[in-house]
Amino acid sequence: MRINVVVRVVTTVVLARSWLLCIKNVSILARSVPKSLVPHGQRYRSSVSSYTPGRSASESTSRATPRFSRFAVLGLGLIGGSMLRAAGGGGVNVVGFDPDESNADAARQAGFEVAGSEAEAVRDADLVLLAMPLTQMPDALAAISAEIAPNAVVTDVGTLKAPVHELVRKYLPDSHFVGGHPLAGTEESGFAAADPMLFRSAPWALTIEFDTEITTWLRLAELICDLGAKPVPTTVAAHDAAIARVIGLPHVLAEALALTGLAGGPLGLSLAAGSYMSGSRVARTRPELVATWCDGNPSLVGALDDAIAHLTAARETLSNDGSILELAIAGHDARIDWEHREFEPVEVRDSIADLLEHGRLGGWITAILPDPRQGVRLLGMRPRK
Amino acid sequence: MRINVVVRVVTTVVLARSWLLCIKNVSILARSVPKSLVPHGQRYRSSVSSYTPGRSASESTSRATPRFSRFAVLGLGLIGGSMLRAAGGGGVNVVGFDPDESNADAARQAGFEVAGSEAEAVRDADLVLLAMPLTQMPDALAAISAEIAPNAVVTDVGTLKAPVHELVRKYLPDSHFVGGHPLAGTEESGFAAADPMLFRSAPWALTIEFDTEITTWLRLAELICDLGAKPVPTTVAAHDAAIARVIGLPHVLAEALALTGLAGGPLGLSLAAGSYMSGSRVARTRPELVATWCDGNPSLVGALDDAIAHLTAARETLSNDGSILELAIAGHDARIDWEHREFEPVEVRDSIADLLEHGRLGGWITAILPDPRQGVRLLGMRPRK
Numbered sequence: 054m055r056i057n058v059v060v061r062v063v064t065t066v067v068l069a070r071s072w073l074l075c076i077k078n079v080s081i082l083a084r085s086v087p088k089s090l091v092p093h094g095q096r097y098r099s100s101v102s103s104y105t106p107g108r109s110a111s112e113s114t115s116r117a118t119p120r121f122s123r124f125a126v127l128g129l130g131l132i133g134g135s136m137l138r139a140a141g142g143g144g145v146n147v148v149g150f151d152p153d154e155s156n157a158d159a160a161r162q163a164g165f166e167v168a169g170s171e172a173e174a175v176r177d178a179d180l181v182l183l184a185m186p187l188t189q190m191p192d193a194l195a196a197i198s199a200e201i202a203p204n205a206v207v208t209d210v211g212t213l214k215a216p217v218h219e220l221v222r223k224y225l226p227d228s229h230f231v232g233g234h235p236l237a238g239t240e241e242s243g244f245a246a247a248d249p250m251l252f253r254s255a256p257w258a259l260t261i262e263f264d265t266e267i268t269t270w271l272r273l274a275e276l277i278c279d280l281g282a283k284p285v286p287t288t289v290a291a292h293d294a295a296i297a298r299v300i301g302l303p304h305v306l307a308e309a310l311a312l313t314g315l316a317g318g319p320l321g322l323s324l325a326a327g328s329y330m331s332g333s334r335v336a337r338t339r340p341e342l343v344a345t346w347c348d349g350n351p352s353l354v355g356a357l358d359d360a361i362a363h364l365t366a367a368r369e370t371l372s373n374d375g376s377i378l379e380l381a382i383a384g385h386d387a388r389i390d391w392e393h394r395e396f397e398p399v400e401v402r403d404s405i406a407d408l409l410e411h412g413r414l415g416g417w418i419t420a421i422l423p424d425p426r427q428g429v430r431l432l433g434m435r436p437r438k
Numbered sequence: 439m440r441i442n443v444v445v446r447v448v449t450t451v452v453l454a455r456s457w458l459l460c461i462k463n464v465s466i467l468a469r470s471v472p473k474s475l476v477p478h479g480q481r482y483r484s485s486v487s488s489y490t491p492g493r494s495a496s497e498s499t500s501r502a503t504p505r506f507s508r509f510a511v512l513g514l515g516l517i518g519g520s521m522l523r524a525a526g527g528g529g530v531n532v533v534g535f536d537p538d539e540s541n542a543d544a545a546r547q548a549g550f551e552v553a554g555s556e557a558e559a560v561r562d563a564d565l566v567l568l569a570m571p572l573t574q575m576p577d578a579l580a581a582i583s584a585e586i587a588p589n590a591v592v593t594d595v596g597t598l599k600a601p602v603h604e605l606v607r608k609y610l611p612d613s614h615f616v617g618g619h620p621l622a623g624t625e626e627s628g629f630a631a632a633d634p635m636l637f638r639s640a641p642w643a644l645t646i647e648f649d650t651e652i653t654t655w656l657r658l659a660e661l662i663c664d665l666g667a668k669p670v671p672t673t674v675a676a677h678d679a680a681i682a683r684v685i686g687l688p689h690v691l692a693e694a695l696a697l698t699g700l701a702g703g704p705l706g707l708s709l710a711a712g713s714y715m716s717g718s719r720v721a722r723t724r725p726e727l728v729a730t731w732c733d734g735n736p737s738l739v740g741a742l743d744d745a746i747a748h749l750t751a752a753r754e755t756l757s758n759d760g761s762i763l764e765l766a767i768a769g770h771d772a773r774i775d776w777e778h779r780e781f782e783p784v785e786v787r788d789s790i791a792d793l794l795e796h797g798r799l800g801g802w803i804t805a806i807l808p809d810p811r812q813g814v815r816l817l818g819m820r821p822r823k
Contacts, residue, residue: 298706303717306695308748308770313748318798322821328692331717331720337774363693376729387718436708
């Protein structure tokens with residue numbers, strides 16, 4: 054038991070920390086936007102402002118989009134709880150709900166307003182965050198459909214966007230919905246693990262289609278910038294295809310590695326070291342979550358086909374006394390190039406086509422600035438070509 | 439660049455540290471051998487003694503096997519350099535050699551005797567450690583074959599044991615050879631990174647076949663215990679089969695993940711987070727090393743077949759709208775069970791069959807004790823059934 058606890062804590066802290074260091078540094082780049090990009094006479098606004106805990110709303114004077122006045126968070130686990138803390142700590146009017154009494158009580162004891170039902174929570178809210186597990190979403194949507202205000206903006210935090218969009222289309226066909234996916238999380242769960250800084254420097258996919266209301270999208274994007282995160286514009290399909298390769302696939306590979314290692318017997322398990330440990334790390338994730346991130350994503354089939362093709366080629370090479378050096382060089386270059394990516398500041402037009410192209414190129418929004426001449430200016434970062 | 443350096447340093451330090459914490463705790467268990475196992479009147483000897491830096495040879499009075507009198511280390515990179523430091527720091531007569539002048543100079547400047555050639559280094563040595571890359575081993579073996587003392591013990595530190603055994607059989611057919619593989623290492627290399635504590639608590643595979651001289655095996659096993667490491671008895675074939683699953687396979691999977699992620703384009707690379715980062719971590723390893731650890735290991739073909747079978751089944755399940763939950767549960771259990779393994783102290787008879795069975799069950803040797811009645815007593819740890 055002792056070994057396990059130590060390993061679990063160290064792995065969690067350490068991987069979270071290394072990733073944070075990585076994205077912190079990206080964020081340092083992101084903040085170094087040249088002054089020439091900033092409209093004349095307009096002070097460049099930090100991407101972390103009004104919703105930061107400890108700051109009062111009145112400090113934020115130059116918003117590009119209307120503030121939300123009441124924020125309902127449905128589901129007070131790690132992500133929902135962190136949103137409640139991040140937004141509520143900044144003096145915003147927030148209300149939460151969770152059918153799990155331990156999460157609800159923890160939020161109440163932390164001083165937050167917690168409603169007795171989903172319907173009660175969304176009444177009078179102009180922003181509703183769906184932060185419950187996907188399996189609980191149909192019931193929650195059915196419960197709020199009659200109560201939600203017609204002008205309320207609805208968003209979510211799920212790993213796959215297609216299933217959420219389908220559910221919202223079914224239960225809230227007239228809502229102002231934009232799908233969201235913060236790439237934040239730890240191996241902990243529940244309100245007890247909620248952290249208002251969880252989203253700092255995290256990529257946050259925000260879906261945009263050609264029929265999305267861009268004003269709604271921009272309001273959410275500004276909120277996400279306020280949380281210190283990086284809104285990434287993407288279609289539902291492009292998001293789920295990307296997630297198949299960088300979330301679904303690594304999890305399936307980790308499960309396969311853990312099982313193939315186990316099948317080798319106890320000698321191998323006693324010799325297993327760093328590469329087995331990091332390669333199978335995410336097999337520690339709760340299996341129900343892994344299934345939610347993988348099931349029903351057609352792109353994961355293609356990603357698996359690609360990975361299987363690489364492995365089959367390696368297998369053939371090895372069985373013919375060949376060398377996998379070529380694969381190792383290509384994989385090494387891919388990983389190192391990923392770490393070495395450089396980003397440059399860009400200005401993005403506030404059209405759906407331009408936002409989508411920006412996201413497709415790996416870009417995100419760093420700031421949304423009010424501009425008297427053209428309504429809004431979007432600053433972003435993008436990988437250098 | 440800054441991002442990369444930070445990520446590299448953090449990843450290295452952090453993964454090394456988490457693994458160390460893990461094996462340190464295993465080692466705490468290993469040292470808690472019940473007194474009843476210790477022969478009457480014999481003080482239980484710590485597994486870290488005479489070769490520990492700072493201790494003089496005279497402190498060690500109760501060895502079970504003869505000490506080596508002169509230790510030649512051929513190849514002064516991370517592993518060889520660490521051996522030189524670990525053994526030499528304890529007052530043992532050590533000599534090194536490395537054709538790479540920067541490693542040789544660094545060892546000289548650290549106060550070690552460095553020979554001008556392999557042949558000069560092995561002259562008068564009764565222990566020769568082959569710590570050069572596998573590709574340089576044929577030339578090195580040819581160079582020492584005429585000079586090495588007939589009674590000298592020879593061992594190595596390579597990741598695969600079959601190719602080394604074949605080379606030694608060819609170049610030094612009459613030598614007293616036992617293959618070794620310390621599961622220690624960092625992402626650094628060269629004598630500059632050498633650390634006398636590198637092997638502390640690391641598993642150290644030590645090959646034993648039915649024609650191995652058990653006295654030679656025990657001398658090396660006691661040396662490895664003295665370094666604070668854990669000698670694991672295994673045949674060449676069982677070792678290489680185990681390594682295929684816990685070193686070869688994780689590296690090939692990491693390369694495949696890095697490439698499949700890259701093929702998804704820049705959006706995915708901007709959304710890639712913890713699971714992609716840990717899953718592709720070892721794709722950062724130098725490709726030539728990865729090839730050395732994989733090429734020519736027939737067991738890796740079987741390990742890849744097993745992994746491909748899991749992935750193909752997952753692919754079929756997903757393409758038929760099924761759930762990968764079952765795979766995720768099995769993978770999760772495999773990984774968690776690995777972390778939760780408990781070990782118990784055992785006494786192992788000093789026969790080749792008993793040692794091999796001990797290793798096959800995932801066990802290692804913790805102490806070799808002199809015993810007037812039966813020559814030697816072997817204490818070990820083994821996973822609880």
